[in-house]
Every structure is written in structure tokens, then in C-alpha cells.
Amino acid sequence: MLRLVGVGKRYGRGKPVLSGLELEIEPGLVLGVVGTNGSGKSTLLRIVAGISRPSAGKVDGRPTIGYMPDRFPAATRMSAIGYLEHLGRVRGMSNVDSRAGELLERLALAGGPAAPIRSLSKGNAQKVGLAQALLAEPELLVLDEPWSGLDPAAHGVLAELIAETRERGASVVFSEHRTPRASAHASRVLLLSEGKLRPADGGHVRVVLRGAGDWNAEPDVLKVRRDGDLLELVVPPGRSDAVLSTALRRGFSVVRVET
Numbered sequence: 001m002l003r004l005v006g007v008g009k010r011y012g013r014g015k016p017v018l019s020g021l022e023l024e025i026e027p028g029l030v031l032g033v034v035g036t037n038g039s040g041k042s043t044l045l046r047i048v049a050g051i052s053r054p055s056a057g058k059v060d061g062r063p064t065i066g067y068m069p070d071r072f073p074a075a076t077r078m079s080a081i082g083y084l085e086h087l088g089r090v091r092g093m094s095n096v097d098s099r100a101g102e103l104l105e106r107l108a109l110a111g112g113p114a115a116p117i118r119s120l121s122k123g124n125a126q127k128v129g130l131a132q133a134l135l136a137e138p139e140l141l142v143l144d145e146p147w148s149g150l151d152p153a154a155h156g157v158l159a160e161l162i163a164e165t166r167e168r169g170a171s172v173v174f175s176e177h178r179t180p181r182a183s184a185h186a187s188r189v190l191l192l193s194e195g196k197l198r199p200a201d202g203g204h205v206r207v208v209l210r211g212a213g214d215w216n217a218e219p220d221v222l223k224v225r226r227d228g229d230l231l232e233l234v235v236p237p238g239r240s241d242a243v244l245s246t247a248l249r250r251g252f253s254v255v256r257v258e259t
């Protein structure tokens with residue numbers, strides 16, 4: 001779908017922010033990029049989204065892309081729904097009105113869809129930013145720190161939207177500061193450090209359940225240990241949501257989830 005080959009980036013005469021990056025984004029991948037402030041996550045995501053050009057190397061592939069920047073520019077006088085409908089029409093969408101309304105309703109935009117964007121709080125402006133990225137059901141969804149500024153209810157909706165995007169065979173690349181949070185939603189987590197990408201350490205989630213019954217080792221579970229009426233599962237990055245919903249369906253109760 002998209003391949004970064006030897007990608008490097010430097011701003012002016014400064015030290016390179018990215019150097020010699022190799023990255024393959026295949027259909028259905030949910031990639032979380034973690035790293036400290038200033039490590040270059042936004043720079044990498046802008047290159048993946050095609051709005052910034054690398055200073056070295058190349059990007060192969062031309063998927064349709066939805067991009068949510070880390071700060072959504074919220075200066076327009078347009079209403080949230082008016083803005084999304086305008087964008088959709090520019091992109092030639094036929095079902096834009098229903099799609100825009102559905103996204104804003106799911107994200108529970110404060111003030112409703114008619115709220116002028118420039119009157120919105122940071123978190124509510126982020127919701128409009130998320131809705132515009134998802135509007136045309138892109139093949140590649142690029143989200144820069146999507147959890148920041150969103151309230152807990154919107155966190156759940158964001159997790160659903162990421163999972164739905166993966167289920168329809170599209171890919172997601174997001175940045176995040178916290179490795180456990182990235183691991184809970186991504187199928188792969190990479191750490192960006194000193195201009196290079198490498199697998200992030202750990203990220204396994206320990207799920208403790210109460211209830212009778214066994215749990216056969218499955219692709220979703222790395223280790224199973226029974227201790228009295230407690231069942232402890234070690235789950236790889238990105239699979240904890242699926243394991244928790246299976247556990248509840250099978251009649252277990254969740255005692256704790258450790259990241």
C-alpha cells in the first residue's frame with residue numbers, strides 16, 4: 001500500500017530528524033508510533049500522509065489518505081457539519097451529508113453539528129479533525145496523537161473507529177506518547193528514536209479474569225495460568241480489546257487489566 005525507502009528528513013541545516021527509514025504499510029496494519037517529544041513522530045506522519053516531502057529516500061504507493069494533524073486548525077467560521085459537507089463535496093462524495101452527520105453524532109460533538117468550528121474547545125475541534133480524516137473512508141488513515149484532548153467517551157469511539165477501519169481492510173498509522181495505549185490499539189508498535197524506527201519494548205497486556213472454564217492458547221493469547229478461580233492471560237499488543245470482549249461473552253468477569 002505504502003512503502004518508505006531510505007527516508008530521511010532534515011529541516012534547514014539542522015541535524016536530521018529522520019534518517020534511512022524503511023517502513024512497509026500493508027493493508028489492515030494498525031501501526032502505533034511512539035517516541036519522546038521532538039523525536040520526529042509528527043514529521044514522519046506528515047511524510048506518510050504525503051503533505052511533507054522527505055529530504056532523502058522515497059515514498060512508494062498512492063493510497064487515498066485521511067489525515068488528522070496534531071492540532072486541527074479551528075479558525076473557520078463555518079459550522080462543523082457545513083465544513084465536513086463542503087469537504088465531502090470537494091472530494092466528490094455522494095453520501096457526504098449522512099456520513100458527516102453520523103460521524104459527528106458518534107463523536108458527540110458538544111453544541112451539536114451546527115456549532116461554529118472557531119467556537120469549539122480543543123477537544124471538540126479535534127473531533128471535527130477526526131471526522132474530516134475519516135469522512136471519505138480512506139485506504140490509509142493517519143492520526144497524529146489522536147487521544148490527546150479527547151474525553152473518555154470519545155476515546156471509546158476512537159478505538160471503535162480504528163478497529164472498523166482495520167476491519168474494512170484499510171490501514172491506520174497513529175502516533176502516541178504512551179506505549180501501553182499504543183499497544184492496546186495497534187497490531188504493531190514502533191519506537192522512533194534518534195531518527196530510526198525499531199520495535200517498541202514490551203507492550204504485552206496482562207488480563208486477569210474470574211470464572212470457571214479454560215482458555216485454550218489461541219493466536220490472541222500468549223500465556224494462560226489458572227490460580228484458583230482466577231485466570232491470568234498474557235495478551236500481545238493490539239489484541240486486548242478482542243480478548244476482553246471474548247472473555248465477557250464467555251461469562252468471565254474482568255478483575256483487572258495491567259499494561
Ligand SMILES: Nc1ncnc2c1ncn2[C@@H]1O[C@H](COP(=O)(O)OP(=O)(O)OP(=O)(O)O)[C@@H](O)[C@H]1O
Nearest residue numbers: 011012017035036037038039040041042043044070
Ligand atoms: N517545520 C519545521 N521547521 C523546523 N524544525 C521543525 C519543523 N517541524 C518540526 N521540527 C523539528 O523537528 C523535530 C521533530 O519534531 P516533531 O514535531 O516531528 O516531533 P514529535 O515527536 O511529533 O514531537 P511531540 O511529541 O512534541 O509532538 C523537533 O526538533 C522540531 O523542532
